Amino acid sequence: MTIRQKLEKLATEKNTPCVTISLNTHRTHPDNGQDIVQLKNLLKEAEERVINEFGKRPVSELLERLSEIENEIDVNYNLDSLHVYLSNDTKEIIKSAWSINESGVHISDTFNIHSLIKSYNRSEEYYILLLSQSSVNLYYTINDGIVEEIENEYFPIPENRQYSSNPERVSDSKRLDDLVREYLNKIDKAVVKMNSETGLNCVVICTEDNYSRLMQVADKPSIYIGYASIDYNDTEKHTIAEQGWELVEGLQHKRRTEAIEEIKEAVGQDAVLTDLQEIFQAAIDGRGDLLIVHQDFSQPVLMTGDRTFELKDDATKQDVIDDITSNIAWAVLSKGGRVFFTGQDEIKDLGSIVLKTRY
Numbered sequence: 001m002t003i004r005q006k007l008e009k010l011a012t013e014k015n016t017p018c019v020t021i022s023l024n025t026h027r028t029h030p031d032n033g034q035d036i037v038q039l040k041n042l043l044k045e046a047e048e049r050v051i052n053e054f055g056k057r058p059v060s061e062l063l064e065r066l067s068e069i070e071n072e073i074d075v076n077y078n079l080d081s082l083h084v085y086l087s088n089d090t091k092e093i094i095k096s097a098w099s100i101n102e103s104g105v106h107i108s109d110t111f112n113i114h115s116l117i118k119s120y121n122r123s124e125e126y127y128i129l130l131l132s133q134s135s136v137n138l139y140y141t142i143n144d145g146i147v148e149e150i151e152n153e154y155f156p157i158p159e160n161r162q163y164s165s166n167p168e169r170v171s172d173s174k175r176l177d178d179l180v181r182e183y184l185n186k187i188d189k190a191v192v193k194m195n196s197e198t199g200l201n202c203v204v205i206c207t208e209d210n211y212s213r214l215m216q217v218a219d220k221p222s223i224y225i226g227y228a229s230i231d232y233n234d235t236e237k238h239t240i241a242e243q244g245w246e247l248v249e250g251l252q253h254k255r256r257t258e259a260i261e262e263i264k265e266a267v268g269q270d271a272v273l274t275d276l277q278e279i280f281q282a283a284i285d286g287r288g289d290l291l292i293v294h295q296d297f298s299q300p301v302l303m304t305g306d307r308t309f310e311l312k313d314d315a316t317k318q319d320v321i322d323d324i325t326s327n328i329a330w331a332v333l334s335k336g337g338r339v340f341f342t343g344q345d346e347i348k349d350l351g352s353i354v355l356k357t358r359y
Contacts, residue, residue, distance in 0.1 A: 002198050003120045003142075006092050008334070010111045015087040017054060019046050019062065020112040023103035025078040025095075027145060032075040038103065039082070043069055046086075046105045053107070065091040079145045081119070085111050097123050097143040101315070101322060118326040121333070122295070122341050124252060126225065128244045129191060131206035132235050134159050136187055138194065139237070141203075144245035146237045154190035184210065185217040195223045203244040205230050225251060256292075256342045263292055263347070266356045274351040280328050281307050282357055288332035290356040295341045297352035298323040325353060 001009075021042050026032040047066055050059055065086050072093060073082070080099045085092040096119035106112040128139040128146065136157040138150040149156075160183040191202055204211055204227040211227040218224065228243035266272050273279050276299060282288055284307065300315035301324045315322035329339045332355070347354065 002125055002200060003094060003116070003123065004333075005198070006094060007113060007116060007120055007330070010085055010090070010092060010113050010116070011330075011334075013087065013090060013111060014109055015089060016109050017050060017059065017062070017087065017107050018090075018109060018111045019050060019066070019084075019086040020106040020108075021046055021084040021086075021104075022100055022106075022112075022115055023082050024099045025075070025080060025082045027078055027080070029076075032078050035075050035078055035082070036070075039070060039073065042103065042105055046107070049105065049107055059088060061088045062086055069093065074148075077146065077148055079142060079147065081115070083116055083119075085113075087111075095142070095145075095147050097145055114321070114326060117330045118323060121293075121326060121329040121339055124248050126200050126244070126248060127191070127194065127202040128240055129187070129202050129204045129206075130235060130240055131187070131204065131210055131230065133232060138191070138202075139240070140200075141241060141244055143248075144241055146241045150194065154193055157187060157190065180210075181213055181217050184214045188214060188218045191223065192219050195220065201225050203228065203247050205235070205240045205243055253344075256340050256344055257346075259290060259292055259338070259340045260342070260344065260346050262290060263350065263354055263356050266290075267350070271357050272350070273355045273357060274353070276311075276324070276353060277308065279353060279355045280309070280324065280331075282355060283328045283331035283335075283337075286335040287357045287359060288328075288335065288337040288355050289358045291329060291332045291337060291339045292347050292354050293325050293329065293339075293341050294345075294347055294352045295343045298325060300324070328353075328355075 023038050023042060025035045043066060047063065050062065056063065069084055077095070079095045079097045081096045083094045083096065094116060098119045100115045123142050125142055128141050130137045130139070136155070138155040139146045140148050140150060160179065195201065201223050203225045204214065206227055207230060215221050215224070226247045228247060263272060273282055283291070300312040300320050300322050301309035302312050302320050303309045309324065312320050314320065321327065333339050
């Protein structure tokens with residue numbers, strides 16, 4: 001599942017208890033060795049608190065899931081934070097490309113998804129398809145970091161052994177071209193299946209010739225963001241992640257620029273809100289069509305009702321939501337709207353947060 005699919009599931013669950021464990025992590029060795037120690041400590045804390053509050057028997061399934069977490073996390077794929085969600089019915093482990101303010105354990109009848117909302121709204125999920133000489137591999141990627149390699153009935157795909165299966169036809173260029181196209185068609189169908197399950201698009205790392213042929217046989221060319229040239233001497237994960245992110249960043253900039261222009265055009269139609277309270281209320285009412293937030297903007301608030309809040313300066317005070325923009329963004333997204341966080345200063349002509357409404 002994508003982060004959004006997991007968010008939709010976690011946001012609606014009510015259980016007794018729901019355990020949320022969040023911690024900042026490190027991408028590289030030896031720093032990621034600290035992550036193992038911190039995770040162990042937080043898992044132990046969660047176990048003790050759950051047993052003390054609920055006893056062992058009512059939460060036996062949760063405790064079993066808790067005991068499995070440490071062995072299910074490969075620190076070599078860590079990004080900047082890790083989030084674990086556990087109940088008697090649920091186990092979700094989510095890695096994020098954004099750090100959090102404070103690591104810890106949260107126990108309630110709902111999951112604490114605020115950090116995850118913030119991460120989702122600032123992250124881009126996509127696949128990287130690596131067409132190397134030995135195999136075809138697919139990687140689930142968030143921003144500039146590979147989270148995991150996809151290993152299922154579709155991937156990885158072994159090398160094309162048909163090229164020289166008939167020595168008499170090796171010199172037949174048309175036959176070789178047909179075999180390459182058949183192979184690429186097989187790859188494309190596997191990517192399309194993954195896209196239909198997750199909605200994620202794909203960056204391809206390959207030769208220019210192979211990408212051109214892939215586009216010729218592709219059933220859904222639109223799911224491919226573009227390609228970066230493969231260096232057969234360096235297909236390390238961090239290298240292909242950098243190549244993929246360069247393409248995705250360019251696409252993001254283009255989409256953000258178009259969104260800002262759309263907002264500016266809507267100002268004259270009296271369809272844009274810039275007051276934070278009005279934006280929040282329109283978002284939860286399902287009126288949000290396009291939300292743009294400057295990435296440096298955040299606003300702690302204390303809720304005074306279901307639809308109202310007071311602005312606060314200290315995000316660490318009890319019951320204070322550290323950044324209401326994440327809640328607004330999720331309200332817009334979950335009701336079919338679009339959200340962009342941007343560092344482009346053109347938006348500041350209107351304000352640090354603006355909402356185009358549907359009506």
